[in-house]
Amino acid sequence: MDYELSGAPGRPGPARDRAGHPGPGQPGGEWQDITLIFRQHHADLVRLALLLVSDRACAEDVVQDVFTRLCARRPVLDQDRALAYIRTAVLNGCRSVLRRRTLTRRIVTTRAVPWPGTQESAEDSAILAEDRRRVLAALAALPSRRREVLVLRFYLNLPVAEVAATLGISQGSVKSASARGLDALARRLGEER
């Protein structure tokens, strides 16, 4: 059975940035409405999970689990923190997935290419796709904390303080994990930072 909140997918959500921050004119009070959050952020959260688990189906499962639990428990969410709360739940779900399956860092970085190609065409597409795959594979090979920090910092463009709050670590830890993660990526990709 499907929850009611999946029933109106056609309605476009209000403008928002990649991090899910409300766009201009979006009333903050709507955050507490799980239905609205689902409609507005389902895809964004799946994208976030995808970058962490490198697997579309698992990413969808993680986000589904989070919303399923939210629907079942109906927690009282602080309207300003609802999205952060859900995002943290997604991160935890991703960690559980990774813990269960212990991803193959080596394979990700070498033979198999878990990421689909882009829609670009011709030779540039092949080269760019290959380069992106290498970057994503190197990202997937990082320890989970560093990977999470890099995704939150450079995909969601969250400020350090918000990354720290989301992950429950200090801002100093965020900075060091970010620096080390970038260093590791640069080393793996044969690039000087």
Place this chain on the structure above:
Amino acid sequence: MTSIQDRLADAMGAAASTVREADLRPLAARPGRRQQAAWAAPVAAAAAVVLVIGLVVAASNGLFGTHQPAGPAPLPAAPHRFYLATDIGSFRTTVRSTATGKAVAVVPVPSVQAAGSVSPALATAGNGLFYIAASQRGVPGEQIWRFRVTPAGQVTGFGRVPGGVLRPGWTADALAASPDGSMLAVGAYYQRDHRYHGRLSGPERSDQLIVIHTGTSAQSRWRGGSLGGARYFRVASLSWTGDGRQLAVLGEWCRSAGSPGGEMCPAGQRQAQLRAIEPAGRTGGSILAGRLLLRQSPRIPFLAQALISPDGSTVTAMVLRGRTIGNPQISGIFPRELSVQQISVGTGRQLSVLFRRNLGDTSEVSGPMADPLAMTADATGRNLILNGGICNRGCTNEFNGWLHAGRLVPLPPSGFAHRETAETW
């Protein structure tokens, strides 16, 4: 932003853009718990106790007409007490009990890098002698190591194989040792700096077969060449005859390569042949110059793995047929009906079918996998370990075990979603 940050943001943005709202599944609810009356739980517990007592009494009185001891049916006796498994997910190689699956020893690969240090390449020469490929921090080129496993499962004599260093950038993906340990065959692929692999047309795009002559530390190098215009080559499996003269190489050739070594060959392009070469005293050559033992054909639509018997008379082949399944972007594509067959080298006829399995619908396969189907034999060639990592949603169709009378006796690690494993005994 630095260049690496730019590249990271670009790559993440591209990956994320593949998720489109319209394609997402709607939220599916789990079945909710029914409302229970307050008295239901204690009554159910009491009923369960009564039922258990009744069953125990009934069993002790022989009411079920059986006097077998309780517990699961006993497993067949394993042909070897221990097997070795490299879990690429944890980068550890362990000696495990075949009966219980428990790790009894860890192979002490020294000073390895944290990731990418242990190759999915393990081999046995029999008599407790094993080989493994692993890289060492600060040392360019992967090294082949050897060690012994005692009858009690302990690892001794861990050391380098003479001449066992691969060229920088090359990584072992398949390994086979001649029975006397004088020659080691290594299927290797080039993994370093393939940022612009799409433009390379050189030998780096194909696997190489390297034979290490341990007595002289010399290496001979064998190439796949081009088969019917398919010039991307990779080594799928390696095995030696018992006299150590012939090395059977299962090669895959493809017209285009989605990744280094020609994996993820598009449907209809993959060609596979099992060829026997005689590396002793040779400096290298073309694998296609070797004797043809078996080839992919309408009768053998997908030759996934193939091992030659010690006497060289038969091939044990893992063959796939039927409807093609899989995800070409991720795991490659595979016909869904798997069988392990014994085939006569002399006549090409099928002698017997040792095992069958339906791989199921993996059209929504996910997860990184390189060699999702593997088959290993012991030195006798009779005892096989089969490993399948094709993974559907939820990864319920993976398998790992040793073959006994047409059935698979499970071996840990089970539930090894997305991990590549190498095993031998």
